[in-house]
Amino acid sequence: MNIKQILAGAVLLLPFAVTSIPSQASASQVIVNPHGLNRPVQIIAKKPLQVKRYAPPVKKKVLVTGHWEKTNHGRKWVAAHYVYK
Numbered sequence: 264m265n266i267k268q269i270l271a272g273a274v275l276l277l278p279f280a281v282t283s284i285p286s287q288a289s290a291s292q293v294i295v296n297p298h299g300l301n302r303p304v305q306i307i308a309k310k311p312l313q314v315k316r317y318a319p320p321v322k323k324k325v326l327v328t329g330h331w332e333k334t335n336h337g338r339k340w341v342a343a344h345y346v347y348k
Contacts, residue, residue, distance in 0.1 A: 324345050324346075325345065325346050325347070327345070327346050329342050329343040
């Protein structure tokens with residue numbers, strides 16, 4: 264291995280090595296406030312129920328490719344067109 268390959272490997276591995284070092288924030292303890300349970304209960308006003316209204320289904324525009332259709336007089340070519348489904 265030459266020196267360029269060693270330096271390239273070190274440069275690529277350096278960000279992974281830095282992120283794997285434990286930081287002070289990850290080692291700190293989580294402090295829970297024990298007095299938070301003794302707070303007075305807040306009264307929350309309830310909102311009136313919403314009446315669900317009928318929403319018609321959304322029709323999507325769908326492309327129907329060109330195709331042959333059978334008729335009483337043989338076959339007929341139908342060009343591509345859009346249909347709402």
